[in-house]
Amino acid sequence: MLECHLPFTIQNALIPTEQGYCTVDVQVDEGRITAIEPDLFPLKQPIDATNQLLLPGFVNAHTHSSELWQRGIIPPLPLELWLAELYDFTPLDPEQIYLSALGTAVETLLSGGTTIVDHLVLIPGQEAETIAAAVRAYKEVGIRAFVAPLLQDLSMESNLPAGGYDGVIRPYVCSTEGLLELVEWAVEQFHRPAEGINIMVAPTGIQLCSDALFAGCIELSDRHHLCRHAHLLETKAQSNLALEKYGCTAVEHLHQLGFLSPQTSLAHCVWLEDTDIPLLAKTRSTVVHNPLSNLRLGSGIAPLLKYRQAGINIAFGCDGSASNDSQDLLEVIKIGTMLHNTTNLDYRHWIKPIEAAQMASLGGAIGLNLAEQLGTLTVGKTADLVLYDLTRCSLSPRTDPLGLLIWGRPTQAVSSLWVDGKQLVANGMVSTIDVDGLKQELFQRSQWSSDRHSPTVKQTEVRYRQVMGLP
Amino acid sequence: MLECHLPFTIQNALIPTEQGYCTVDVQVDEGRITAIEPDLFPLKQPIDATNQLLLPGFVNAHTHSSELWQRGIIPPLPLELWLAELYDFTPLDPEQIYLSALGTAVETLLSGGTTIVDHLVLIPGQEAETIAAAVRAYKEVGIRAFVAPLLQDLSMESNLPAGGYDGVIRPYVCSTEGLLELVEWAVEQFHRPAEGINIMVAPTGIQLCSDALFAGCIELSDRHHLCRHAHLLETKAQSNLALEKYGCTAVEHLHQLGFLSPQTSLAHCVWLEDTDIPLLAKTRSTVVHNPLSNLRLGSGIAPLLKYRQAGINIAFGCDGSASNDSQDLLEVIKIGTMLHNTTNLDYRHWIKPIEAAQMASLGGAIGLNLAEQLGTLTVGKTADLVLYDLTRCSLSPRTDPLGLLIWGRPTQAVSSLWVDGKQLVANGMVSTIDVDGLKQELFQRSQWSSDRHSPTVKQTEVRYRQVMGLP
Secondary structure, rough: OOOOOOOOOEEEEEEEOOEEEEEEEEEEEOOEEEEEEEOOOOOOOOEEEOEEEEEEOEEEEEEEEHHHHHHOOOOOHHHHHHHHHHHOOOOOOHHHHHHHHHHHHHHHHOOOOEEEEEEEOOOOOHHHHHHHHHHHHHHHOEEEEEEEOOOOOOOHHHHOOOOOOOOOOOOOOHHHHHHHHHHHHHHHHHEEEEHHHEEEEOOOOOOOOOOHHHHHHHHHHHHOOEEEEEEEEHHHHHHHHHHHHHHOOOHHHHHOOOOOOOOOOEEOOOOOOOOHHHHHHHHHEHHHHHHHHHOOOOOOOOOOHHHHHOOOEEOOOOOOOOOOOOOOOOHHHHHHHHHHHOOOOHHHHOHHHOHHHHHHHHHHHEEEEEEOOOOOOOOOOOOOEEEOOOOHHHHHHOHHHHHHHEEEEEEEEEEEEEEEEEEEEEOOOOOOOOHHHHHHHHHHHOOOOOOOOOOHHHHOOOOOOOOOOOO | OOHHHHHHHEEEEEEEEEOOOEEEEEEEEOOOOEEEEEEOOOOEEEOOOOOOOEEOOOEEEEEEEHHHHHOOOEEEEEHHHHHHHHHHHHOOOHHHHHHHHEEEEEHHHOOOOOEEEEOOOOOOOOOOHHHHHHHHHHHHOEEEEEEEEEEEEEHHHHOOOOOOOOOOOOOOOHHHHHHHHHHHHHHHOOOOHHHOOOOOOOOOOOOOOHHHHHHHHHHHHHHHHOOOOEEEEOHHHHHHHHHHHHOOHHHHHHHHHHOOOOEEEEEOOOOOOOOHHHHHOOOOOOEEEEEEHHHHOOOOOOOHHHHHHHOOOEEOOOOOOOOOOOOOHHHHHHHHHHHHHHHHHHHHOOOOOHHHHHHHHHHHHHHHOOOOOOOOOOOOOOOOOOEEEEOHHHOOOOOOHHHHHHHOOOOOOOEEEEOOOOEEEEOOOEEEOOOOHHHHHHOOOOOOOOOOHHHHHHHHHHHHHOOOOOO
């Protein structure tokens, strides 16, 4: 987080209300919202927000920053084959981790996100350096970050249901104990919630983690008050695997292990059984919806309207740039809202723009156990705030501001953004780091290519097609 | 179209090839591509396209420009109720038609579209003025335009299956003959293919048109060599209506009438029976896929992979801004490609980025009977060309250019664009009209609002819920 905490007043901002919209001034001091009223006496730095919409910051509640290096390049493949290609070419240099975390943070900010959950792929043998590089990036940008080291203690061959496969499943290179020690080290080194950097316990998911790893993560979470994060039932293959492995659904198993809680956020949740839904509701777990990744990988359409009707908290995630391939939260919110209109004929259940914005802000905050501090425009809450310039061509003409923002395709709409009361975006530009320099670094460390071939995809494909019943 | 036809050379552009990409120079003279080779001797105006991707222009193959005035404001409703609200507040001033056509054209250009199909909602009593206003706008911008006056000779109550309804169905205000005369007048006045302005015959669809109107359109199309356009089976309600009205599917009926042809493009095609698919293939009709509108209105997911496997030509449309609510073709192509991965487990049928780009360019050209002139980078074809700046932050780092463009969320990526060899976009800005002035006009003629109420939605809702079996 940045150092200074100057008081300021946002003047004449449009904000949503129960009845529609009103125009207010918002005072921020010591990183908190101290007043929301029309015509306040301005503090030191008045900011003119005429024709701008003020919203609480959104949460990019699930991503993998280092996938930025493989944006746009993995061919259309389902998760299990896509993963094989991803890991054949995953970056192996902590400096790359640092740069892609910067890039992912910049895109998140410029689409209204003030908080990021980075389910961070660790470089084998340089796990600590990976975490340190990502933390460094997020501190420099100033975005509120939840760094969630991606843990697995089973090898990639465990990823698929057996389905007649009799190949060798190798043990994984990292031990369960070693992984838990790594997280404990990361907590000691970097977990500073008051400074905007948080470590999460984040097993990959049931497909790559032992029960002992889940149990160890629960213990760490309880002892250090850490949020919990995992993938859950992203694909049909994972759903089949869970039944084969546990004799019950993955949700039932995670519930028995005690992993589900109000501090637990679960990415994807595409293949839940109807009977799983009350378990998520009862444990007050959060579903992180990653609609674009789910489409890109053909994973399916998560039954979001059912989750809403069951009272489950929902947040939005971009997922990594190799499966989306963008970190534009507004696009995710748009598609993640409209997509579900096709799943229920009764339009009275369809998600309204204001509800979508609330899921992206308050829903995200709830999933990170931060609803007391973030997610709404409320006096006393922390000032993670975003101003959207409603005079942009892509938001013209004037109609319903939230309808335009959520259903439109706003470009360069974020004009100002604050995290913890510190300004990270001004005049539509990220002001805390050298974005042009970053762009040049990304450019120079990459090259145009279209014909790379993943050996592991080839190896995995025969088994995948057999297991999934493909000809 | 603009006047001048200066020769120019695009230098060092990246273009897709069978094997990947290569870097070439492209010469354009008299509006045509005259050479595509490395290291050409530059004509008068060399244009440096280093690190830029050159593609043939895309076609926005179905939109309704005047809906721009209602972008973002209509609540989540299915088509039949959404239409009720749309028409309660539709613009009634030809100057508004002109401005929204300008705005729609600008957004199409800035997302890679060089051709637009405007299924133009006519102001009752000012039908001719409406058409003239749209044509004026497209001429000024210079975009290749197909103006398709939206014809209906049945009243809005005809829009739904009877389903027990015994209310009065009023006759429509326009006569069939009057509508056909209007189109004939528009053809005489404005149909100038060589100048980039085309009139289409465009009955709304089976739900609002008599057989006589279809027959008259076919006759006009044959006599004046006009392309044909209509909505087709956008909703389940329309599919039910067709069976009730004709005793066969809408596609069978349109085929019997002779409306299907290689010059016929059909918007939506969500609710076709499997037996309809060979009819579209046999008649070489084009399906215009409008994925975002279909999601927003909960219409459903068109079975695009089935159409592709049957060899049907496919193009992409944004649909009007009240049902999308953007005119960003790149967004439509992205979602309209990935969405279908969820409909077929076998990833070998999933659409690749290069195929998506071909559908958007050549697919669009085929649907408008322009495949000989447009849709590919070919010597002798007309120079409707787009350069994408691959150094944009949203397209970083360098990987596969088409993967980044189609699957990413490019912002400000279109750097230069030509229609008929005339430059309409330079340095990322539309250069033919005053876009800032347009933005101000749109702003001043509109106001923030969120609580408008449509009387017709209220009236229609009871019948809609009854017919659709909603409680």
